[in-house]
Ligand SMILES: [Zn+2]
């Protein structure tokens with residue numbers, strides 16, 4: 001299965017093939033500031049499953065479209081972490097398996113059913 005995604009203006013496009021290795025939500029300060037929202041929902045694929053076209057910019061490991069400002073993905077040597085809100089088809093069929101930085105979660109958000117809850121990062 002191939003999923004397609006893009007920024008708002010369409011300059012940056014990407015695709016990921018196969019199913020993600022994990023899906024999560026993060027409520028940390030970096031994710032809040034980066035997205036301007038109160039949490040990030042992301043899915044992670046092996047880096048080899050990811051392809052993109054168009055020029056993107058990267059700050060602190062997180063990539064975005066320099067034209068329209070959409071936040072898209074974070075690419076690491078072995079993994080591609082996609083912000084699932086930038087995928088073409090909504091809603092996705094993903095359910096987050098874990099939540100990070102839950103002590104930063106807004107009081108009007110409830111934990112996702114069945115998702116592992118971490119107060120901070122899992123290794124802390
Ligand atoms: Zn754009």
Ligand SMILES: [Zn+2]
Pocket residue numbers: 026027028029030031032040100101
């Ligand atoms: Zn975060």
